Amino acid sequence: MSRRCELTGVGPRTGNNVSHANNKTKRRFLPNLCDVTLASESLGRNFRLRIAAKALRSVDHVGGLDAFLLKARDENLSDNALKIKRELKKQATA
Numbered sequence: 001m002s003r004r005c006e007l008t009g010v011g012p013r014t015g016n017n018v019s020h021a022n023n024k025t026k027r028r029f030l031p032n033l034c035d036v037t038l039a040s041e042s043l044g045r046n047f048r049l050r051i052a053a054k055a056l057r058s059v060d061h062v063g064g065l066d067a068f069l070l071k072a073r074d075e076n077l078s079d080n081a082l083k084i085k086r087e088l089k090k091q092a093t094a
Contacts (some may be wrong), residue, residue, distance in 0.1 A: 001050070003030055003031060003033060004031075004078070005031055005033065005050070005051050005052040005055050006049045006050055006051055006077070006078035006080060006081050007049065007051045007052075007055045007058075007059070007068065007069075007072065007076070007077065007078075007081055008051070008052060008054070008055045008058070008072075008076055009075070009076035009077070009078075010031045010052050010054070010055070011031065012028045012029065012030050012031065013028070013029040014026060014027070014028055014029070015027055015028075015029055031052045032052055032053040032054070033050050033051065033052055033053075034050070034051060034052070034053055034056060035048065035049075035050050036048070036049060036050075036051060036056060037049075038059065038064075038065040039064075039065065040064075040065050040066055040084065040088070041064060041065075041066055042066050042088060042091050042092070043066075043084075043087060043088065043091060047065070047080075047084055049080070049081065065084075066088055069081065069084060069085045069088055070085070070088060070089075072085070
């Protein structure tokens with residue numbers, strides 16, 4: 001399982017550990033991923049996603065999973081999230 005947020009596409013970043021003697025060694029900064037269940041109001045179902053804590057705050061700020069997915073860019077979303085977005089669009093047109 002990759003360490004990537006399903007909604008925002010945030011993944012590991014790289015940087016340096018810097019010691020007191022100013023020695024630099026490579027390190028990784030991993031995203032704060034959480035396994036959450038989010039409810040879709042228009043589909044009437046719950047979805048399990050692995051998203052970053054920052055993305056969870058963004059979903060709450062925008063007004064829920066449906067609003068977030070409809071605004072999100074397709075290249076940032078995982079295959080699972082894209083599938084949910086397609087179902088939302090189909091539901092909206094019907």
